[in-house]
Amino acid sequence: MSTQEILARMEKAMVEGNKEEAEALAKEATKQRLDLNEVIDKVYVPGIQKVGDLWEKGEYFLPELITSAECVKGTMSVLQPEIEKSLISAKSKGKAVIRTVKGDIHDIGKNLVASMLAANGFQVVDLGADVKLEEFIEIAEAENTDFICLSALLTTTKLAQKKVIEILRKKTSEAGVKFWWEVHR
Amino acid sequence: MSGPVKKIENFKVEFDEKRILTLIGYKKRPKEIKEPIKSLIAEEKKKLDNLLHPASIYTIIDYAVTNKHPIFKDAEKVAICVCTIGPELEQEIKKLMEKNEMTRALILDALGSEAAEEVAIQSDRILAEKARKMNLWPSKRFSPGYGKWDIREQRFIFRLLPAADIGVRLTESCMMVPRKSVSFRINFYKEQRLSTRKKGT
Structure with a gap:
């Protein structure tokens, strides 16, 4: 062929x-x-x-x-x-760390997003579901990620997303890094 | 007064094809479902006999012994119900996702959601009929997390019903496990109101 x-x-x-x-x-x-x-x-x-x-x-x-x-x-x-x-590095469009927040185990949507990102050339670090906030931020920092994705389905668990935004806004402002966030439903 | 707790297990689950297609993302009906999706839907449906274990548990109590939520005031009695299709379908979804079979996982997830809803519909009909036999008017069904009824009211439902008897538990964040479970209440009124339903519904 x-x-x-x-x-x-x-x-x-x-x-x-x-x-x-x-x-x-x-x-x-x-x-x-x-x-x-x-x-x-x-x-x-x-x-x-x-x-x-x-x-x-x-x-x-x-x-x-x-x-x-x-x-x-x-x-x-x-x-x-x-x-x-062959020691050739595959081109990556960026790195994403993704998880479903603590207290929530709805992961099908998160997995679909992870798959679509990977298929579109992004490097994805999937932390799974029910992940602690502290652990997530620590890994995101260690991975030097370009963006993070948080999934939550319940009104009780989506508050974790707000908390992450607050923490990252503070951290990025201190570091003089641009921070941008968006909510998708 | 608290009523006895009863279980229903003899459900015959049938699927609405249109709803399944909507749930897996066909926002408008395509002319035809092409391969390989068509075969994937048929293959996942075949698995259901072994994966669905539908059950529901309910009780009917006096409004006076509930937490007297103001949006349901004036009810005479309240039927509280938890329905599930069991954990096996979700375990299969997990296995599929691990094998990078995301489309199959999506289809099975939709079939599971529809099955859980069907169990809720059938349980709801049984409870509405009970209200009528008591010469009371049944309301529509209300689930925590929808409208003005807060998700945290799940705790009220699980306090009154031993849902563990059908394998359902509530997490700290008020999520039901297995996920393919539905909880709801129906209020029984002495008189017809806006929230009560017409005969036969």
């Missing part, structure tokens, strides 16, 4: 959410010693963009979006060890 054919079929598999095909092609790409960073640039970046466009047009819905993200995650698990072996 030619390089062009592998890349075209990989993109198609990703857009159509065909996980088995996408993973098999990723293995083929490593077998043929293709430039894996080029694979990411030429397949994943336009592929995930195409999926996003189909979502914008109303042709794709959440399940199709997630299936494509699963494809990226699945194929990255094939490509990443090879990239690391």
